[in-house]
Amino acid sequence: MAKTLTFTPDDKVHAFITTIPEVSYEDGPLSGVTVAIKDNISTRGIETTCASQILKGYIPPYDAHVVTLLKSAGAAIVGKTNMDEFGMGTTTENSSFGPTLNPCDPGRVPGGSSGGSAAAVAAGYCDMALGSDTGGSIRCPAAFCGIVGLKPTYGRVSRYGLIAYANSLEQIGPMAKDVTGVSRLFSVIAGHDKRDSTSVDRPYIHTPNPSVKGLRIGLPEEFFGKGVDPKVADTVKKAVSVLEQAGAEAVPCSMPSMSHALAAYYVICTSEASSNLARFDGIRYGPGGDLRKSWHEEFSDRRQERFGKEVRRRIILGTFSLAAGYFGRYYQKAQTARQMVRDDFARLFGEVDMIAGPTMPSIAFKLREKSDPLQMYLSDILTVPANLAGVPAISVPCGQVEGMPVGLQLIGRHFEDEKVIDTAFAYEQGAV
Amino acid sequence: MEHDDVIIGLEIHCQLNTRSKLFCGCSTDFRDDEPNTHTCPVCLGLPGSMPVLNKKVIEFAMRVAKALNCSVLKECDFSRKNYFYPDLNKAYQITQYDRPLAEWGKLMIEGEDGERDIRITRIHVEEDPGRSVHMGTTDRGKYTLIDYNRAGVPLIEIVTEPDLKSPKEARRFLNKLRATLEYLNVFDSEKEGSLRVDANISLKGSGRVEVKNISSYKGVEKALTFEITRQRNVIRRGQVVARETRHFVEARGITTSSRSKEEENDYRYFPEPDLMPMQVSDWVEGIVLPELPDARRERFMQQYGCSLEHARTLTGGLKLAEFYEQVAKADPDLAATWTADYLLGELNYRDFSIDAMPIVHFMELIGLLKADTITDKSGVEILRIILDQVKNGEKPEMPASIVNRLGLAKTGGDEITDMVRAVIAENPQPVADYHAGKGPALNFLVGQVMKKCRGRADPGHLNALLREELGKMQDGA
Numbered sequence: 001m002a003k004t005l006t007f008t009p010d011d012k013v014h015a016f017i018t019t020i021p022e023v024s025y026e027d028g029p030l031s032g033v034t035v036a037i038k039d040n041i042s043t044r045g046i047e048t049t050c051a052s053q054i055l056k057g058y059i060p061p062y063d064a065h066v067v068t069l070l071k072s073a074g075a076a077i078v079g080k081t082n083m084d085e086f087g088m089g090t091t092t093e094n095s096s097f098g099p100t101l102n103p104c105d106p107g108r109v110p111g112g113s114s115g116g117s118a119a120a121v122a123a124g125y126c127d128m129a130l131g132s133d134t135g136g137s138i139r140c141p142a143a144f145c146g147i148v149g150l151k152p153t154y155g156r157v158s159r160y161g162l163i164a165y166a167n168s169l170e171q172i173g174p175m176a177k178d179v180t181g182v183s184r185l186f187s188v189i190a191g192h193d194k195r196d197s198t199s200v201d202r203p204y205i206h207t208p209n210p211s212v213k214g215l216r217i218g219l220p221e222e223f224f225g226k227g228v229d230p231k232v233a234d235t236v237k238k239a240v241s242v243l244e245q246a247g248a249e250a251v252p253c254s255m256p257s258m259s260h261a262l263a264a265y266y267v268i269c270t271s272e273a274s275s276n277l278a279r280f281d282g283i284r285y286g287p288g289g290d291l292r293k294s295w296h297e298e299f300s301d302r303r304q305e306r307f308g309k310e311v312r313r314r315i316i317l318g319t320f321s322l323a324a325g326y327f328g329r330y331y332q333k334a335q336t337a338r339q340m341v342r343d344d345f346a347r348l349f350g351e352v353d354m355i356a357g358p359t360m361p362s363i364a365f366k367l368r369e370k371s372d373p374l375q376m377y378l379s380d381i382l383t384v385p386a387n388l389a390g391v392p393a394i395s396v397p398c399g400q401v402e403g404m405p406v407g408l409q410l411i412g413r414h415f416e417d418e419k420v421i422d423t424a425f426a427y428e429q430g431a432v
Numbered sequence: 433m434e435h436d437d438v439i440i441g442l443e444i445h446c447q448l449n450t451r452s453k454l455f456c457g458c459s460t461d462f463r464d465d466e467p468n469t470h471t472c473p474v475c476l477g478l479p480g481s482m483p484v485l486n487k488k489v490i491e492f493a494m495r496v497a498k499a500l501n502c503s504v505l506k507e508c509d510f511s512r513k514n515y516f517y518p519d520l521n522k523a524y525q526i527t528q529y530d531r532p533l534a535e536w537g538k539l540m541i542e543g544e545d546g547e548r549d550i551r552i553t554r555i556h557v558e559e560d561p562g563r564s565v566h567m568g569t570t571d572r573g574k575y576t577l578i579d580y581n582r583a584g585v586p587l588i589e590i591v592t593e594p595d596l597k598s599p600k601e602a603r604r605f606l607n608k609l610r611a612t613l614e615y616l617n618v619f620d621s622e623k624e625g626s627l628r629v630d631a632n633i634s635l636k637g638s639g640r641v642e643v644k645n646i647s648s649y650k651g652v653e654k655a656l657t658f659e660i661t662r663q664r665n666v667i668r669r670g671q672v673v674a675r676e677t678r679h680f681v682e683a684r685g686i687t688t689s690s691r692s693k694e695e696e697n698d699y700r701y702f703p704e705p706d707l708m709p710m711q712v713s714d715w716v717e718g719i720v721l722p723e724l725p726d727a728r729r730e731r732f733m734q735q736y737g738c739s740l741e742h743a744r745t746l747t748g749g750l751k752l753a754e755f756y757e758q759v760a761k762a763d764p765d766l767a768a769t770w771t772a773d774y775l776l777g778e779l780n781y782r783d784f785s786i787d788a789m790p791i792v793h794f795m796e797l798i799g800l801l802k803a804d805t806i807t808d809k810s811g812v813e814i815l816r817i818i819l820d821q822v823k824n825g826e827k828p829e830m831p832a833s834i835v836n837r838l839g840l841a842k843t844g845g846d847e848i849t850d851m852v853r854a855v856i857a858e859n860p861q862p863v864a865d866y867h868a869g870k871g872p873a874l875n876f877l878v879g880q881v882m883k884k885c886r887g888r889a890d891p892g893h894l895n896a897l898l899r900e901e902l903g904k905m906q907d908g909a
Contacts, residue, residue, distance in 0.1 A: 042480040055479070062473050064480060163479040167705035196482050197707050272705060275514050278523030279477055291575065295518055322514070322700035331702060 002026055007034065007078040007126075013101040013110070015120035018047055019079035028074025030188055034126035035070055038117050039080040040087055041130060041172065042161035043067055046077075050163050051095035052085045054306035058285045064161020065193045066130060066172050073188040078126050081116030085308045086277065087134050087165040089113050090379050091365060092141070094310045099367060104146060104404055108364040111144030113137040117175050118145040127176065128185045132162055134170040135265055136359070136383025139395035142175055143359035143407025146397045148182045148424065149175040153415050154390030155200035158193030164276040166269035167198075169387040179396060179425040183208050186417070206418045208425035213247035215423065216352040222258040223357025223382055223409075231401045236358045239398035239408045242430045243356075243423065251352050257340040258385065264337035265384040266377060267321050267330050274318030282306055313373065341388040349413045354423055357382055359395040359407030382409065392417040396424040398431070437636040438660060440602050441594035442652075444609065445587050447560065447626040448492045448618050453584035454559045455483030455526065460585050463623060467579035475584035477521030482706045489586040490712055491719075492618040493533055493557050496588060498719050499612055500552050502537030509709040510557075514700040519562035519578050527558035527589075529701045533712075539612065540726065541604045542744070544597055550605055551593035560585040582625075594632065599656035602631065606649050607748060611725045614750035621749075622785060633659050638667065639675035643687050646680045655680040659687055728753055736764035745772045752776075752786045759791065762798040770798060770811070778815050788822050797831040809887045810840040842888050848881070852894075852901050855880045866902055874898065 004024045011019070017039045025032055037043060040050045042060035044067075049055045063071070070077060084094035092115025093099040100115045102108040103123040110119040114131030118141030121129050131138040133151035142149025150173045157172045164170070174185035183206065190204035217240060224233045240250050282302020283289050289298045307315070321330035348355060361379055370376040386393035391414055398408035408427060412420035453460055456474035473481035497504055511529035537552035562583040566576050590609065596602045610627065613619035620626055628647050633656055634640040641663070643655050663673045678687040723731070725747045732743040732753075746756045746768065759767040775789060782788070797814055800806050806814070814831045821828045835841055855877055856863055865873035877898055882889060 042478075048479075050479075058479070060473075060478065060480070062478070062481075160482050161480040164706075195484055197484055198705075271702060275512050275524050275700070275702070278514060278516065279479070279521065281516070281523070284521070285479070295576070296516070299516070319700065322702055324698045324700075327700075327702070 003032065005032065005034070005076055007076075009120075009123075009125040011125065013103050013106065013119045013123055014098060015081055015100050015116045015123060015125060016079045017049060017051060017082050017095075017097055017116070020046070020077065023076040023078055025076040026071070026074045028072060030070065030184070031074030033075050033128060033184075034078045035075040035185070036079050036081045036117055036120045036126045036129040037067065037077060038083055038114050038129070038131050040083060040132060040163045040165070041067060042163065043077065043080065046080060048080065048163070049097075050086045051083045051097055052280075052307065052311070053096045054280045054282060054286050054302070056286050056306075060161075062161065064172075065158035065195060066189045067161065069188050069191075070130075075188070079120075081114070081120055081129060083116055084113035084137075085311050086163070086273070087113040087132060087137055087170070088273070088310050088314050090136070090140055090376050091370060092116060092119075093367065094308055096308055101367070102145060102364050105364070108366050108404065109144065109369075111141030111360070111364060113141075114149075114175065115141045115145075118142055118147055118149065121145070121147050121175055121177060128181055129175045130172055130185075130189070131175050132165075132170055132172050133383075133387065134166050134269060135380050135387050137170075138173045138175060139359045139383050139393060139407065139409060140380075142395040143397075143405065143409075144364035146405030147175060147177055148179050148394065148396050148428075149173065150182050150186060150394045150417070150421065151386060151392065152186065152190065152417050153200075153202070153392045155198050156190050156202050156204070156392075156415070156417060158191075158196040158199045160193055160195040160199075164272070166272040167276070168272060169265070169269055179208055179421060179428050182394070183421050183425075186421070190417075200415075202415055204417060206421065209422045210246070210426040210429040212243055212423055212426040215243070215248040215354060215419075216251055217243060217248050217423075218251050218253040218348055218352035218355045220253050220255040220258070220348075220355060220357060222255050227378065227381065228358060228361040229363070229401070232358050232360070232362060232406050235399045235401055235406045236356070236408055239427060239431070240356050243427055246426050246430050248423075248426075250356075253348055253352065253355075255341075255344045255348065255385065257337065257344040258381070260337035261341050261385050261388060262377065262381050264334040264341070265380070265388060266317070267334035268338065268388075270314045270318030271321045271331050271334075272318070274315045274322065277307075277311070277315055280307075310373065338388045341385050342390075345385070345389045345391055345411075353412070353419065355411040357409050357411075359383065359409040363401050363404035363406060386411050390414065392420045394420050394424045396427055398427065436597075438597055439594045439634050439636065440596035440598070440656060441632040442590075442592045442596065442602060442605065443630040443632075444590045444592075444606070445628045446590070446613060446619050447623065448489055448586045448588060449620045449623075450486060450488045450492060450586055452486055452488075454486055454489050454557070454586040455584055458584065462581035465581065467577070467581060470581040471583070475521075476580055477583075483526060483704070485707060485710075486586065489557060490533070490710065491715070492586075492616075493555060493588050494712065494715055495616045495618055495719055495721065496590070496613065497534035497537065497555050498716055499616055499721055499724055500537035500539055500555065500590070502534035502552060502555055504534045504713040504716050505531060506713050507531065507709050507711050508533050510704040510707045511701045512704050515697045517561070517564075518576055519564040519580075519583075521562060521580060521583055525559060525561060526704050526707070528556035531709075532556035539605065539608060541601060541608050543601055543604075548595075550595045553591040553593050555588055555590050558587050558589060559583070560587050594634075599653040599660070602656055603649060603653040606652055608725065610649070611748050611750065615722055615724050615728075617722070631656055631659075633663075635660070635663050635667065635673070638663060638673040641673065641675070642677045643680050644677060644690070646682075648682065651680060651682050654685050655687055658685060662687070732756075736760050736768065738764070738768050742768045742772045745776070749786065755786050755789070755791060759795055759798055762795050763802045766798050766801055770794075770801070774812060774815060778812075778819055782819055782823060784819065784822075788819065790818070790822075790828055793818055793828055793831060800831055800835065804890075805842060806835060806840055807842055807887060807890060810835070810842075813838075813840070839886075840888060842890055848885065848889055848894065848897060849901075851881050851884045852897050855884065856901060856905070863902065863905070867906060874902075
């Protein structure tokens, strides 16, 4: 039976691009639960912009698979959340609609690119949110805003309807205040979808279980070394000791491939992005163009005008990496490095059951603090390995530094999202 | 034209006739429908949509690979070919690049100097882009409309080695390929735009020229013939043939240089991340091929006693071959001659396919010829009447009824004897000439009788009869 609720948040942190004042919802496991959707996930009849001027006014004629699942589970879809344009960023400052603020400190960024989703949950505007994670875009804002966010195993959630940034890396995932909320949302969105050829038939039917007895947790030295704020590292180590008290065993280890991971990640994601974003010519989508100009002239002008600076930068980088004569030096080399990351994980997961470390090397940046793109890219170092390998990873709040939340990142084996969730749940329970 | 130094290779794009498109469930049967009515988020390339491979397409392409003796790769995959064009909705085409479905095959043709294998380099699968409809010319038109009904229709691209030696061989290769695809039931050659050809052509020691945009079988021969003449003239003037891409302008039968920067693309190929690599080489064994043109040609010679020439012609198309086999039931010899020598000519003249000829009518015609009821000349007349009726959208008349209506039944007996006698009486001079030993006079007299009976007399019979009557005169003299 259809019911309705009204949704009129006082959106002080600018978490939403679009809100839906009158929401109708059905019966089901998530009946009446308010869920916000990142604005790169297609919603039929609701503007979907990827926070870009080039998609302004684009109203998809179809629902992403996850949206269909949410609707049939009775969720109340309350709005579309702000993000870095096309997911390209770590702060949500790269939104053409203006930045989202961190609910914990409005002078700081919420992280990104799913910053709007994290902020909406952290500020209490809604119960849960969907984000997408290409190189940390769920886990980073979850860590910065003090909520829980899961990047599922690649293939476990259908990407059909997710406006692609880097297809081979990204997954849609759940965000909520606690592990139980993430688990509930994940159980609705996980499962096979024949419209996504990379999707796998591994539904998630699970209730979090806080037992970690005998669990071997690897702590790669690279996650606690150079470039990581020592206070953040200490906070995370303390969190691991909570798990040890609950019966887990901490094992020091190493991931040498980390030294290539970031470069490989940026070559792959920009290469795929340069192709994915080529369809936005300023004519098919978004406000109309000038018909007096030739097609080439018009779309060059529109792309220059309507893509933000970071998006243009990444399109150019990706176009370069794929160019004849450079393909071998960049794209192919990046694939080799990606394989090294996979091999490292495979080796480590022979020795340990779980890998733990900080989600982010620091607490949330101040607004406009990271003006140098390279500095910004470096902050993704701890999140990109899970995307390169396709393994599940969660960020769960594990304390504070300077009054700002810190995230504990737990990375598991392929299709062991359940174990990742259980370990996060064990920490959450043990930390109370 | 000397062809010793001509080197031609072809790249042929054929639409496969699966019911749905390559990466979505939209129907491929759009030709009579409004533009943009056979579309969905996937074939429109809407943001967030993803391709799902239609397995039937791979199965069809594998049939072709097997028929052309190609080896199927253990693992193949799809790549993106990136370029900007208004009718390319995603700004990339999903195609196969360094790991195509199949490689290294061959197809036998009747070459300039006997039968020869033409080597096939590769066969790969890809999606057709949409269709641009330019209002006015490309450069100066007011606007361009795009129809995405065609977007996502499955294509195979077949690439040959540079083994063809003349435009005629190129056409023969295409005819043979078309017949093979038809026999495999994966291709409908009658659909507009279902086959498009790019040709690489060079003269030995000269630059290679790629001619794009050839969309008809006849066009290939024309474009290549033009190109050979053009290149010879360039060399004759002491200039160098530039390595370039040229466009075939069908209406004028010429090729023009395409200076557009669009042609100098770097396609930035990379593996399509939304599709998994395929391991399908195991399927090859399970594919049962139907009888192919060469085998059918042999059978026509054995079973129906067709000449090599007739057998080759009659097996040149699936429908034609099937038509012949029906008609052969009446009389294989007459059916071969009348299908290959008479009917095809009349059809070509009218730009008709074999479908235009109602088989019941044709079989009755063969029956009339076999029973010696009509002469060959009347037979051709009847064929023409029927095809003209078809052309005018009228219900075609049965041959027997045409014979009755026009009185085309062969004349003989008293009627013809009376005519012969009348002609002899009316033409004393030629008769005298004949008796004086001037042979051609007889032909004149035959002609006169034929005129009188409007061709209904059997020429051999008439000849004999005339000689007999003329002989009687001499005897009586």
